[in-house]
Amino acid sequence: MLNRRLLQLLGLAVAAASAASPQASCSDHAGAASASSALLQLSTQQQQELLTVSQVQDTSKDQQGPGYEHPAWLQACKTIYLDVGSNIGVMVRKLYEPESYPEATALPLFSSRFGPPNLRGLPSNVSGICALGFEPNPHRTSHLAELASNYSSKGWHVHFYPFAAWSGEGTMQFNIQNKPERADWGAKLVDKSAELSSTVEDLVSVRSIDLAAFVKSLPAQSVGLMKMDIEGAEYETLAHMLEKDVLCSDFIPEMFMEAHGWGDISHWTGSRTFEAVAEALSSASCSAETQRTKLNSLDDETYLMDDGVIKVDDEK
Secondary structure (H helix, E strand, O other): OHHHHHHHHHHHHHHHHHHHOOOOOOOHHHHHHHHHHHHHHOOHHHHHHHHHHHHHHHHHHHHHOOOOOOOOOHHHOOEEEEEEOOOOOHHHHHHHOHHHOOOOOOHHHHHHHHOOHHHHOOOHHHHOEEEEEEOOOHHHHHHHHHHHHHHHHOOOEEEEEOOEEEOOOEEEEEEOOOOHHHOOOOOEEOOHHHHHHOOHHHEEEEEEEEHHHHHHHOOOOOEEEEEEOOOOOHHHHHHHHHHOOOOEOOOOOEEEEOOOOOOOOOOOOOOOOHHHHHHHHHOOOOOOOOOEOEEEOOOOOOOOOOOOOOOOOOOO
8 A cells, every 4th residue: 555655656746747847858867857856846745745655665664674584473473482593493392392391491481471381382373472483504494494384283383584693684604513413502603713713514604684673673572582592692692782772671571591601792891601691781771661681590401402303293
């Protein structure tokens, strides 16, 4: 509808300009002048409407994100678990299949944020619970796609993005570690100096995304909990999120993470420790109506060597 009205207004402008100056030159300079003249032919009210429609178009495009390819069901999500650094998807499985992971230390937090297991087991169009994950390791793509597909058969809305969480959009080198027997533990983004010491076979190019912008592209106040385990990329990512005022309760009410002793800290002012992250979050700039993102000290390392077998029956 907005596109149609935008075209109508532009058509009126061009028609009016053509009537006013039928001999307009086709040169670039004359074309630009003609375009300006065209806009001036519109009434003040039409000019204002054109500006408003254009702004709405831009806002709508921004909300979709720069090519994130969000799933169609995203806008229906009432509360989202954001799994930043999914690996083989075990943490998402703990959310939906807690009975298979009885010793997982994350279960009480999941119940606190998303309700008891019987609620989380309902179809997402009933519970409103969704899960979004990030995992750039190409070794994990097919497994995560299978997991999401099988969960879809249960009515659970789960989607994994093949992106690396970072402080900006771009392409970066990712060290895949190539150790399937250890679930590729330690696979991570690498900086220029690390590229020189990595074998070509271990490096792949992946898309990095601005995690702050991604969070803002989600439905308002939909994230209920975020986990971050991105092997040293957390410091630059969090520094940018702090700068963009995303580490506040209206965007991310609570998060838990693993702090690593390595990683780029070009824009990070503290040390590479959990304590430094806690200190940084304590000074986050949030509005008077919101609180700073709560940093939970949870460190759930259980079931890391999950067998990867996706046990989902055919019943919804």
